[in-house]
Amino acid sequence: MDNCFNRVIGNGSIRSLMSSHIKNKTLSHAYIIEGAKGSGKRTIAKEICKAVCCENRNADTFPCNSCRSCMRIEEGLNTDIMTVNRGEKASIQVEDIRELCQTMGYYPDDGDAKVYIIEEADKMTPAAQNALLLSLEEPPSYVIFLLLTEDSSFLLETVRSRAQTLKTELFSTSFVADWLRSNPKCKGFDVAEIQNAASVSRGSLGTALSVLLDKSSKSASISENAGKLVELLCSDKRSDAIIFASGIKYSRVEFEEFFDDALFALRDIIATKFNAEDSLYFADEEVAAGIASRQKLSKLSKIYDALVAAKEDITKNNAQIYAVMTTLAALSV
Numbered sequence: 001m002d003n004c005f006n007r008v009i010g011n012g013s014i015r016s017l018m019s020s021h022i023k024n025k026t027l028s029h030a031y032i033i034e035g036a037k038g039s040g041k042r043t044i045a046k047e048i049c050k051a052v053c054c055e056n057r058n059a060d061t062f063p064c065n066s067c068r069s070c071m072r073i074e075e076g077l078n079t080d081i082m083t084v085n086r087g088e089k090a091s092i093q094v095e096d097i098r099e100l101c102q103t104m105g106y107y108p109d110d111g112d113a114k115v116y117i118i119e120e121a122d123k124m125t126p127a128a129q130n131a132l133l134l135s136l137e138e139p140p141s142y143v144i145f146l147l148l149t150e151d152s153s154f155l156l157e158t159v160r161s162r163a164q165t166l167k168t169e170l171f172s173t174s175f176v177a178d179w180l181r182s183n184p185k186c187k188g189f190d191v192a193e194i195q196n197a198a199s200v201s202r203g204s205l206g207t208a209l210s211v212l213l214d215k216s217s218k219s220a221s222i223s224e225n226a227g228k229l230v231e232l233l234c235s236d237k238r239s240d241a242i243i244f245a246s247g248i249k250y251s252r253v254e255f256e257e258f259f260d261d262a263l264f265a266l267r268d269i270i271a272t273k274f275n276a277e278d279s280l281y282f283a284d285e286e287v288a289a290g291i292a293s294r295q296k297l298s299k300l301s302k303i304y305d306a307l308v309a310a311k312e313d314i315t316k317n318n319a320q321i322y323a324v325m326t327t328l329a330a331l332s333v
């Protein structure tokens with residue numbers, strides 16, 4: 001197993017399971033790859049595509065990352081790999097899924113497999129999921145679906161029951177920092193810069209790297225603003241929280257990221273109440289502990305619920321942030 005999927009960091013259980021499915025030819029027709037934003041779901045999907053199409057499948061190391069097929073997938077040139085996502089829309093519609101599945105009947109252009117990747121699969125409408133279900137019931141033998149999602153509970157039970165779920169790992173801030181230090185791309189960055197990138201990464205190597213290499217990265221500023229909002233809410237400065245939040249201008253997708261970050265930050269604060277060791281958001285556990293000490297657990301959990309509700313409002317309705325924040329402030333009393 002050690003030689004397989006070696007472009008995937010960690011995630012030993014996914015690597016060994018997929019290695020055995022490929023070697024033993026027991027691949028399922030559908031896999032759900034579930035994990036937090038930036039946790040490597042796309043990388044895992046790409047490596048699975050390579051592994052099922054690799055021309056050196058009997059080699060000890062696969063995917064080989066050197067055959068023509070692996071190279072074409074790396075460059076995004078393989079026409080047997082098809083991806084659908086919602087773009088800037090709120091959801092993936094039934095037409096998107098029908099269009100994707102229409103091509104299922106045609107044999108692969110260039111190999112033995114066709115892979116259909118559905119990004120943010122939980123954003124499929126129920127109608128879209130039902131359309132997919134028809135294709136999941138009896139796909140041609142060469143078809144594999146990869147459904148990427150942050151939370152598979154938003155998928156219909158009927159869809160989940162037809163797929164095998166692979167859960168990605170999140171890494172602790174200290175693991176992310178060590179990984180950055182050993183990465184040749186990160187030479188020249190000082191300790192504080194690396195620690196900062198690790199602390200805003202929410203346990204994701206990909207996010208940490210992009211924050212470090214692109215300091216103007218929007219993700220870093222979104223993460224910083226989310227942490228500030230949580231601090232204001234936890235400090236009972238509700239009017240300050242509203243003023244702060246109403247000044248923020250993000251797209252729907254950015255707001256989703258903003259609330260995800262806020263939930264990560266709050267999760268850390270709540271975790272310090274239970275003496276948790278690994279922080280995913282705060283680089284300095286004492287900062288989280290300081291905020292935690294000012295609030296009772298019951299209040300923190302109310303704020304958490306309110307943030308979850310606010311994120312749902314944004315996701316569903318693209319509501320004005322001000323309206324969402326007013327609700328949030330009222331709920332967090």
Ligand SMILES: [Zn+2]
Nearest residue numbers: 054064067070
């Ligand atoms: Zn190959």
